[in-house]
Each structure stands twice: as structure tokens, then as C-alpha cells.
Amino acid sequence: MPKVLIADKMSPRAAEIFRERGVEVDEKPGLDKDELAAIIGHYDGLAVRSSTKATAKLLEAAGNLKVIGRAGIGIDNIDLAAATNHGIVVMNTPFGNSITTAEHAIAMMFSLARQIPDANASTHAGKWEKSGFMGVELAGKSLGIVGCGNIGSIVADRAQGLKMRVLAFDPYLSAERAKEMGVTKLELDEVLKRADFITLHTPLTDKTRNIIDERALGLMKKGARIINCARGGLIDEVALKKALESGHIAGAALDVFAQEPATDNPLFGTPNLIATPHLGASTTEAQVNVAIQVAEQMADYLLTGGVTNALNMPSMTAEEAPRLQPYMALARQIGGFAGQLTRNGVTKVTIEYEGHVAGLNTRPLTAVVLEGLLKPILESVNMVNAPVIARERDIDVSEVVHEREGDYHTLIRLTVTTDAQTRTVAGTLFSNRAPRIVEVHGVSLEAELSDHMLYIINDDRPALWGRWGPLWANMISILPPSILADHKRAVTQSL
Ligand SMILES: NC(=O)c1ccc[n+]([C@@H]2O[C@H](COP(=O)([O-])OP(=O)(O)OC[C@H]3O[C@@H](n4cnc5c(N)ncnc54)[C@H](O)[C@@H]3O)[C@@H](O)[C@H]2O)c1
Numbered sequence: 001m002p003k004v005l006i007a008d009k010m011s012p013r014a015a016e017i018f019r020e021r022g023v024e025v026d027e028k029p030g031l032d033k034d035e036l037a038a039i040i041g042h043y044d045g046l047a048v049r050s051s052t053k054a055t056a057k058l059l060e061a062a063g064n065l066k067v068i069g070r071a072g073i074g075i076d077n078i079d080l081a082a083a084t085n086h087g088i089v090v091m092n093t094p095f096g097n098s099i100t101t102a103e104h105a106i107a108m109m110f111s112l113a114r115q116i117p118d119a120n121a122s123t124h125a126g127k128w129e130k131s132g133f134m135g136v137e138l139a140g141k142s143l144g145i146v147g148c149g150n151i152g153s154i155v156a157d158r159a160q161g162l163k164m165r166v167l168a169f170d171p172y173l174s175a176e177r178a179k180e181m182g183v184t185k186l187e188l189d190e191v192l193k194r195a196d197f198i199t200l201h202t203p204l205t206d207k208t209r210n211i212i213d214e215r216a217l218g219l220m221k222k223g224a225r226i227i228n229c230a231r232g233g234l235i236d237e238v239a240l241k242k243a244l245e246s247g248h249i250a251g252a253a254l255d256v257f258a259q260e261p262a263t264d265n266p267l268f269g270t271p272n273l274i275a276t277p278h279l280g281a282s283t284t285e286a287q288v289n290v291a292i293q294v295a296e297q298m299a300d301y302l303l304t305g306g307v308t309n310a311l312n313m314p315s316m317t318a319e320e321a322p323r324l325q326p327y328m329a330l331a332r333q334i335g336g337f338a339g340q341l342t343r344n345g346v347t348k349v350t351i352e353y354e355g356h357v358a359g360l361n362t363r364p365l366t367a368v369v370l371e372g373l374l375k376p377i378l379e380s381v382n383m384v385n386a387p388v389i390a391r392e393r394d395i396d397v398s399e400v401v402h403e404r405e406g407d408y409h410t411l412i413r414l415t416v417t418t419d420a421q422t423r424t425v426a427g428t429l430f431s432n433r434a435p436r437i438v439e440v441h442g443v444s445l446e447a448e449l450s451d452h453m454l455y456i457i458n459d460d461r462p463a464l465w466g467r468w469g470p471l472w473a474n475m476i477s478i479l480p481p482s483i484l485a486d487h488k489r490a491v492t493q494s495l
């Protein structure tokens with residue numbers, strides 16, 4: 001029975017689902033990195049939110065780990081490259097907390113517009129400063145959204161309900177989608193210049209780090225307000241502090257910070273700053289959503305091989321997984337067989353899908369062919385890291401899907417090119433389930449592979465094979481070793 005560790009505070013629904021699905025589960029939120037490293041080796045799955053750091057060092061100690069599930073969206077706390085290298089699938093739940101986070105951004109916008117946190121504190125202090133908290137109306141104002149994906153588009157919808165004009169900067173937002181959403185798509189500088197409120201909803205990448213820096217803040221209207229419920233690091237915190245202190249920016253509401261947990265931040269104490277401790281996803285509804293999704297996805301992967309919302313391997317639904325299973329076995333055999341035939345460095349790999357298989361989800365099959373191909377040289381390769389390893393080794397991988405049906409109702413053909421030669425291996429499924437190798441280097445044959453086989457090319461040199469010679473002339477043979485027991489010496493010499 002696979003075993004999963006829930007390492008962050010999560011809705012109890014996650015553990016319930018793991019148990020219902022037949023996955024053993026331990027809930028241990030709040031372990032420090034050494035405690036986690038000491039036990040991670042016992043688990044097949046690790047379920048986290050944003051607190052647990054799945055670092056390269058931790059993953060070194062995670063010898064059995066097959067999947068990391070992020071109950072949420074951002075995976076900044078997971079070393080994706082290290083996970084991929086270790087063959088660990090990383091999956092998130094991209095939609096479960098989007099509404100909740102969009103609502104937090106809207107709540108932050110209202111809080112800024114009406115200074116609710118300061119007014120609340122002042123009233124609690126018995127000051128009754130009615131004239132000290134003059135606000136601004138949202139209706140008729142412009143909201144600039146930077147990053148108009150899942151959350152940004154929900155924010156746009158809610159803002160339109162508040163009768164705001166919505167401007168969007170997102171290089172990947174199509175004109176049609178912008179039109180459909182009723183937002184005005186503009187370049188960043190235009191959005192900054194025109195908006196009364198700016199809200200950020202991009203991931204933190206090399207391109208978005210400090211996207212709101214001193215220059216960007218300078219472009220914003222005097223008296224504009226800014227909200228960040230996406231990721232710390234999108235705003236230069238020192239520049240924002242200056243802009244708030246000078247009054248150029250009338251207010252900022254931040255849910256996320258460059259360093260988290262943010263217990264000591266240069267912005268703390270700055271006037272007109274509203275801060276929440278990364279609460280964007282913290283509603284009961286969102287936490288139940290992401291807990292259910294992450295547990296279902298991880299259980300699917302561990303129990304059926306189904307892959308949903310993975311960030312480092314192609315998806316394969318739990319329904320597809322059993323249908324693809326015999327093809328996975330075939331793909332692994334074809335790749336493994338070709339890998340054992342290949343001596344020199346591989347430069348190019350072409351995988352052709354023909355007939356029935358051409359209509360299936362071929363990306364996982366390609367990953368498995370590559371796994372098989374690379375296995376003879378790299379013990380730790382699996383279908384998660386095989387495509388990355390191929391890329392790192394400059395192997396040009398291409399998939400060709402033929403709609404035509406050839407001699408077989410379904411066929412996978414692998415062509416491997418090295419500096420020295422080109423080799424092909426093709427296989428089919430008998431009765432839609434039993435893998436058969438049906439072609440090697442253009443020679444037709446039929447072989448059911450088992451774990452230990454002998455592969456022989458007979459050069460047809462006189463006297464090499466004694467009485468077997470005439471039979472094997474110009475043939476490739478793949479045989480169980482027992483058949484050749486009497487001829488062991490000859491075979492050994494030949495190989
Ligand atoms: N505060 C929280 O608790 C909380 C909760 C959920 C999500 N988040 C964060 O919110 C962010 C957005 O989440 P999402 O689900 O909407 O993601 P998403 O991938 O659906 O949307 C991100 C958008 O940003 C756009 N984008 C990418 N690079 C850009 C760039 N250089 N300039 C402008 N736009 C760019 C993308 O095209 C995409 O449309 C993520 O960073 C996520 O981690 C925070």
C-alpha cells in the first residue's frame with residue numbers, strides 16, 4: 001500500500017480521501033527540515049501547501065518518493081528541477097483556490113479605498129476619528145490587472161460588477177480573450193499610467209521579479225493604490241516604502257512578501273500599508289477544494305498511474321491510464337531493446353505512432369520510450385525525468401503520428417540515430433494487450449520479450465553457427481537463453 005505524508009496544515013478531507021482510496025497517510029504538519037529529512041525516505045507521496053520546502057537536499061533523502069502534491073497553485077517552495085531529476089512527479093491544484101484568492105484581492109481593494117484596517121484600529125482605541133478616514137469610491141475607477149490568468153480574470157469579472165473599468169497587461173492574453181472578458185489590453189506602462197488601482201496576478205519568474213520597481217511606481221498616477229495577492233518579489237519593497245512615504249502611492253495592500261514568513265519586513269510600520277500573512281487561499285471552501293483535489297490526484301497517480309495537473313510530465317487521466325497500460329509496456333520494451341542495441345551517443349530519436357495508438361495520448365508513451373532507451377545507461381531514469389535528460393543530452397526527440405493503418409492495426413516504431421548508425425525497432429500489441437516486437441532494423445520478425453533474452457545477428461559467415469547456420473542465414477533472432485544452452489560457447493563468442 002503506498003504511503004503519503006501530509007506535511008502542511010491541510011483540510012482533514014485530504015487524509016480521509018487517501019484512506020478511502022487505500023493509501024496509508026501520516027499527517028505531520030510543522031516538522032522542521034531535519035525532522036522531515038529523517039522520515040521522508042519512508043513515503044511514496046508528499047502533500048504540501050506553501051510552508052514545507054521541498055528542496056534539492058530534502059529530495060536527496062526521499063528515496064521512495066514518487067509524487068509531490070501541492071494543495072494550491074504556486075510551487076515556488078518545490079525544487080521542480082530537482083524533483084524531475086529524481087523522477088518525482090510534481091502536481092498542483094490550479095483552480096481550487098482561485099475564487100477565494102480573487103476575493104481576497106477585492107477585499108484588499110475595498111480595504112485600501114476605505115482604510116478599513118486603520119479605521120478599525122482607531123475605533124477600537126476609542127478615538128472616533130470620523131473625519132480622519134475619507135475614502136474613495138470604486139465605481140468608475142480604473143483597475144489595472146497585471147497577469148490576467150485564472151485569478152486575474154476572476155478579479156476582472158468582480159471589478160466589472162463593481163462598475164470599474166478594467167485594463168490588463170498580460171503578454172499571453174489574446175485579443176479575443178480580452179474582448180470576451182470585456183477588458184482593455186494594454187502594455188504595462190500604459191496600464192500603470194492610467195490605473196487608479198493596480199492588482200498583481202502573475203507568477204514570480206525572471207521576467208516578473210520586481211515588475212513593480214521604482215520606475216514602474218514612478219509611472220503610476222499620484223494617489224494610485226497597489227495590491228499584491230500573487231507572490232512576494234513582484235514588488236521592490238524598498239522602492240514601495242519610499243513611494244508610500246512620499247505619498248506618491250496612496251496605499252498598498254500586500255498578502256505576500258519577498259521573504260516569508262514575513263516577521264520582519266522593511267515595509268512594516270509604513271503608513272497606508274495593509275498587510276495580511278499570505279491569506280489569499282485561506283477560506284474553508286478553498287482549502288476543502290484543494291485538499292480533495294490534491295488527494296484524488298496523488299492517489300490516482302500512486303494507484304493507477306493517472307497523471308493530472310502535473311508540472312513536469314504529460315497528463316494522463318485515471319480513465320486513460322488503464323487503456324495506455326499495455327502500450328506503456330510495449331513502449332518500455334521498444335525503448336529498452338533499442339537502448340541495449342545502442343552503443344554510441346544518441347543524437348536523434350523519432351517515435352512513430354501508427355493505427356490505433358495514433359489516436360491515443362502519445363506524450364506519456366514517448367516519455368516511456370525514452371525511459372526505456374536511456375535505462376541501460378542511467379539507472380535512475382524514469383518517465384518523469386527521461387524527456388529532460390534527453391534534452392540535457394541534446395537528443396533531438398520527435399513524435400510522428402500517422403493516421404494511416406499499416407500491416408498492423410497498431411504500431412510504435414522507434415528510430416534511434418547515433419553518430420555511427422541508425423537503428424529501428426517496432427512493436428505492436430496482440431489482442432490489444434500483449435506486446436510483440438515485429439521489426440528490427442527493417443527485418444520483420446515476431447518476438448514476445450521477457451526479462452532475459454538473447455539477441456543475435458547472424459552475419460551468415462560460413463561455419464560460424466554449425467547446424468544453426470542455414471536456419472539463421474540473414475536473420476535476426478531473439479531467443480530465450482535456454483534454447484541456446486547447447487551452443488552457449490558459440491553464442492558467447494558471437495556476442
Ligand atoms: N496569495 C495567495 O494565497 C495565492 C493564492 C493562489 C495563487 N496565488 C498566486 O497567484 C498567482 C496567479 O495565479 P493564477 O492561478 O492566476 O495563475 P495563472 O497561471 O492562471 O495566471 C498567471 C497569468 O500571468 C501571466 N503572466 C505570465 N508572465 C507574465 C508577465 N511577464 N507579465 C504579465 N503577465 C504575465 C500569464 O500569462 C497568466 O495569464 C500565482 O503566482 C499564484 O502562485 C497566490
Ligand SMILES: O=C(O)[C@H](O)COP(=O)(O)O
Binds near residue numbers: 073278281
Ligand atoms: O499559490 C497558492 O496556492 C497560494 O499561495 C496559497 O498558499 P497556501 O496554500 O500556503 O495558503
